[in-house]
Amino acid sequence: MRWQQQGPWRYAGAISSKSYSPHSMSKVILKTPAQLELMRNAGQLLAQVFAELDSFIRPGITTMQINDRAEAFIVDTLKARPASKGQYGFPYSLNTSVDHVVCHGIPKVDEVLKEGSIINVDITLEQGGYIADSSKMYSIGPISEDAQRLVDTTYDALWKGIEQVRPGATLGDIGHAIQAHAEAAGYSVVREYCGHGIGQQMHEGPEVLHFGARGMGMKLQPGMVFTIEPMINQGGRGTRTLKDGWTVITRDHCLSAQWEHTVAVTEDGVEVLTLREEER
Numbered sequence: 001m002r003w004q005q006q007g008p009w010r011y012a013g014a015i016s017s018k019s020y021s022p023h024s025m026s027k028v029i030l031k032t033p034a035q036l037e038l039m040r041n042a043g044q045l046l047a048q049v050f051a052e053l054d055s056f057i058r059p060g061i062t063t064m065q066i067n068d069r070a071e072a073f074i075v076d077t078l079k080a081r082p083a084s085k086g087q088y089g090f091p092y093s094l095n096t097s098v099d100h101v102v103c104h105g106i107p108k109v110d111e112v113l114k115e116g117s118i119i120n121v122d123i124t125l126e127q128g129g130y131i132a133d134s135s136k137m138y139s140i141g142p143i144s145e146d147a148q149r150l151v152d153t154t155y156d157a158l159w160k161g162i163e164q165v166r167p168g169a170t171l172g173d174i175g176h177a178i179q180a181h182a183e184a185a186g187y188s189v190v191r192e193y194c195g196h197g198i199g200q201q202m203h204e205g206p207e208v209l210h211f212g213a214r215g216m217g218m219k220l221q222p223g224m225v226f227t228i229e230p231m232i233n234q235g236g237r238g239t240r241t242l243k244d245g246w247t248v249i250t251r252d253h254c255l256s257a258q259w260e261h262t263v264a265v266t267e268d269g270v271e272v273l274t275l276r277e278e279e280r
Helices: 033-054 063-077 145-162 171-184
Strands: 094-098 101-103 118-127 130-139 193-197 204-208 225-228 231-233 239-241 248-250 256-258 261-265 270-272
Touching (some): 033 118, 033 130, 033 261, 063 118, 101 231, 101 256, 118 145, 118 256, 130 261, 145 171
Antiparallel strands (some): 094 101, 094 118, 101 248, 239 248, 261 270
8 A cells, every 4th residue: 555645555465564665566457257267266265264264263362373274274275375475575374463453463373362352364365376365354252342333334334335346436436435434433544555456466556545535536447356455443543563564553552443355347346256155
């Protein structure tokens, strides 16, 4: 993604502020039907990874155990590649962002999940030369009503954005729908990080902001594939990157939530390539 008015945008996903270059995103690449089929396959494999983790993520496990379980499933069972590992020097297969961590959280052997926490697990997978990218929120045991409301509102905001995707709509339509829903609930939208085009490369054009105005920005065309991945904060929208160069937290230490899907613009609307079984 890019940093508004203060520097380049920065992408959400496995990229650090240390490694970002404004030239790291290429032009928009429209996908052919054959390429979309490969991306659809990668997306459905990624959905299986989350299904594998659904019964595994619970109080008492570490975020590194989540990483290791997902990596083993991707490599050994799905015969695919964890696309985040090695990308921009990132050493792990996924990001784990707990409570007030906005994005890019690093799995740790000593980070034990505690009851009442929320965690975003952000995973990428490559199969057949094409990459899928998705993230999901998990509740660690019973959580507070306030935390549940944030998680649910963020999920709804993601789908408000997805519902705008169709030929002739604009990127601003997506951002506006997300921003309006989140702010109506009293939350703030993180602006430093955005969604992105995706395909053979992790980060392609276009940049997909999660705020904006209707009718503004690039018009959508069939064959475009990109992620929508709003990060919504319980408090203010300010963020701060820790000294590790990866982990982004809320400045006020309030909770943050994020959900993500990879979507394709079709001739008559949208297809969610990473749709999970429970969402069908």
